[in-house]
Amino acid sequence: MRTTDYLVIGSGVAGLxxxxxxxxxxxDRSIYIVTKQSEDDSNTTHAQGGVAIVMDQEKDSFKKHLMDTLIAGDGCCNASVVEMVVNEGPERLMDLMAWGANFDRDSKGRLDLAREGGHSENRIVHNRDTTGREIETIxxxxxRQLANISILNYHFAIDLITQHHLKNTIEEAPACYGAYVMDQKTERIYPIKARATILATGGIGxxxxxxxxxxxxxxxxxGMAYRAKARIKxxxxxxxxxxxxxxxxxxxLFLISEAVRGFGAYLRDGEGERFMLKFDKRAELASRDIxxxxxxxxxxxNKTSFVYLDCTHLDMSDFKVHFPNIFNECLKRNINVEKDWIPVVPAAHYLCGGIVVDKNGATNLKNLFALGECSRTGxxxxxxxxxxxxxxxxxYAHKCDTYLxxxxxxxxxxxxxxxIEVNTHTDKNLxxxxxxxxxxxxxxxxxxVGIVRCNEGLLKAKGQLDEIHKEVEALYHGSKLNTQLCELRNMVNVAHLIIEQSLERKENKGGYFNLDYFLHxxxxxxx
Known part of the structure; x- marks a missing residue:
C-alpha cells in the first residue's frame, strides 16, 4: 500500500x-497525481477555443455572461452556481497568468477577446487556437517545481476503495479511502490510501x-464513482x-473551433446554401445543441455525410494569426482554407452531467471529490x-482546495x-x-443515443447493452486485467447511465432531443 494526503486521478486543468x-x-502535505497515459494527455491539451471570462466591464458584464449561460443551459442550470463561477472567473485567470500562462493581446496590449456561439459579447480569452495546450504546459x-507532488504516469485507477472492500471500518456513511491503481508497465495492482480522493478524469467521448x-x-x-454508489445525474x-x-x-476527429464561426465563418450545405438561417436567428452563432x-x-x-464550413470570405492574414493550427491541419489534409470549404460533421464533445457535487466539489461519499468534466456542478x-x-x-479546483x-x-x-487477483489467465485473443x-x-x-433519439431506439439500445454488459463482466472476472478491459467496463457503465437517464427524461432540453416528444x-x- 502507498499512502498520500491527497490522491488526484487525472492530469487535466482541474486536477493539476x-x-x-x-x-x-x-x-507538508503530499499529493499523488495518477494518470493513465503521459501527464500531458488530457482533454485540456486539445481544448482550442479558450476560457470564457468577463474582462471588459465597459462592453460586457457578469450579468450578461450569467444570462448567456442560463439560456444555453435551457432551464436546467443552478443559477447560484452560475453566478459563483462567472464572478470568480477573472481571479482564476489571474492565477494562471501569475504562473506564466500567456494569452493573445491586441495592438494596445489588452487581452484579445474572441466570441463564440451562444455568447452575446466577446469574452473568450485565448492563446491562438491552442489555448488548452498553453494552459496544460504551464x-x-x-x-514539476513542487517537491510534494508526485506524478504517476501510465497508472490506471481501477476502482475506488470503499467500505465493501474492507474488513473492519468505523464509518457508517458511504466513504472513500483511496483507490486501487494498476502500474501499467508492471501490471501490478496496489491500493493508494488517501485523506481525500479527487476525481478529475475528464470526459466520455x-x-x-x-x-x-x-x-x-x-x-x-x-464508472468508478457509479460502482462506489456516488450520485450521478x-x-x-x-x-x-x-x-x-x-x-x-x-x-x-480534429476539432474546428467554435471561435472560427465566431470569427465569421459560414455553414453551407452541399448546394452552397447557408442553412443555419432557417433554424435560428443567430445563425452560425446559435448554441451548440441547435x-x-x-x-x-x-x-x-440530403443523405450526405458532411456539410461545409466556409472561411473563404474572411481576412485570411488575420485568420492565420488567430487559427494557425487549424489552418495547418487543414492544409495537411489538402484543404486550403483560403479557397476550399472545410467538410465538417458533429462529433461527441462534452458531457454536461456527471458525478453530482456541491460548490466545493464534494460528492455524497465522504472524502470523495470530483472536478472538471466528470462532475455535475449545475x-x-x-x-x-x-x-x-x-x-x-x-x-472548482480553487473551491475544493480552499475547502480541504x-x-x-x-x-x-x-x-x-x-x-486480490481473481484470474491470472491471459487469452491471446483478448x-x-x-x-x-x-x-x-x-x-x-x-x-x-446520438444527437436525435427516440424511445424505441433507446429501448433497443438498452437491450443490446444488457448483452454487452454480460460479455464484459464475464471477461472482467475471467481474465487477467488490463487497461483496455477496464476502460471498456467503464464505458459500459457510462452507456447504461446515459440510456437510463435518457429514458427517464420526458421533455426535450438543450442537448437532449427526443423525436417522440418533438412530434407530440x-x-x-x-x-
Missing amino acids: TFAIKMAEKHP LLNKV RLYGHTTNPMVATGDGI EMEFVQFHPTALYEKVQGR VSRAIDTVLKK LHGANRLASNSLLEALV SENEPQFMEMDQPHW GSIILDITERLQELMRRY HLEVTAH
Whole structure:
C-alpha cells in the first residue's frame, strides 16, 4: 500500500490546478497525481477555443455572461452556481497568468477577446487556437517545481476503495479511502490510501467512437464513482460539437473551433446554401445543441455525410494569426482554407452531467471529490456554453482546495485492502475481443443515443447493452486485467447511465432531443 494526503486521478486543468494550490499552500502535505497515459494527455491539451471570462466591464458584464449561460443551459442550470463561477472567473485567470500562462493581446496590449456561439459579447480569452495546450504546459511546469507532488504516469485507477472492500471500518456513511491503481508497465495492482480522493478524469467521448476527445476519454471517473454508489445525474446531456473535421476514420476527429464561426465563418450545405438561417436567428452563432441538430437534419434530408464550413470570405492574414493550427491541419489534409470549404460533421464533445457535487466539489461519499468534466456542478445545465468548461475547472479546483485546506480530513481507520487477483489467465485473443465489443458499443451509441433519439431506439439500445454488459463482466472476472478491459467496463457503465437517464427524461432540453416528444409537441400545438 502507498499512502498520500491527497490522491488526484487525472492530469487535466482541474486536477493539476488543485494539486498546485494545495501543494503551495501546504508544503507538508503530499499529493499523488495518477494518470493513465503521459501527464500531458488530457482533454485540456486539445481544448482550442479558450476560457470564457468577463474582462471588459465597459462592453460586457457578469450579468450578461450569467444570462448567456442560463439560456444555453435551457432551464436546467443552478443559477447560484452560475453566478459563483462567472464572478470568480477573472481571479482564476489571474492565477494562471501569475504562473506564466500567456494569452493573445491586441495592438494596445489588452487581452484579445474572441466570441463564440451562444455568447452575446466577446469574452473568450485565448492563446491562438491552442489555448488548452498553453494552459496544460504551464500547469505541468509548475507541478514539476513542487517537491510534494508526485506524478504517476501510465497508472490506471481501477476502482475506488470503499467500505465493501474492507474488513473492519468505523464509518457508517458511504466513504472513500483511496483507490486501487494498476502500474501499467508492471501490471501490478496496489491500493493508494488517501485523506481525500479527487476525481478529475475528464470526459466520455470515446464511447461514441467519432469524437473530438482523445483516446483516454473513456469515462473512468464516472464508472468508478457509479460502482462506489456516488450520485450521478443528467447523463443524457451529451454535447456534440457541430464542427469536427470530417474524415473517414474511427476515433478522434480534429476539432474546428467554435471561435472560427465566431470569427465569421459560414455553414453551407452541399448546394452552397447557408442553412443555419432557417433554424435560428443567430445563425452560425446559435448554441451548440441547435447547430449540431441543424446539421444532423440537413445530413439526413440530403443523405450526405458532411456539410461545409466556409472561411473563404474572411481576412485570411488575420485568420492565420488567430487559427494557425487549424489552418495547418487543414492544409495537411489538402484543404486550403483560403479557397476550399472545410467538410465538417458533429462529433461527441462534452458531457454536461456527471458525478453530482456541491460548490466545493464534494460528492455524497465522504472524502470523495470530483472536478472538471466528470462532475455535475449545475453550471452547464442541459447544454454547456462554449468555453465555460476550462472556467468551471479553474473555479472548482480553487473551491475544493480552499475547502480541504480549511477542513483537512483525517485518515480513516482501515485494514490494508490488498487487491486480490481473481484470474491470472491471459487469452491471446483478448485484445481483438475487446476491440470488437468496443466497436459494437460505439455503433450502438451513435445509432440510438446520438444527437436525435427516440424511445424505441433507446429501448433497443438498452437491450443490446444488457448483452454487452454480460460479455464484459464475464471477461472482467475471467481474465487477467488490463487497461483496455477496464476502460471498456467503464464505458459500459457510462452507456447504461446515459440510456437510463435518457429514458427517464420526458421533455426535450438543450442537448437532449427526443423525436417522440418533438412530434407530440407539434400535435399538441396543432390542436
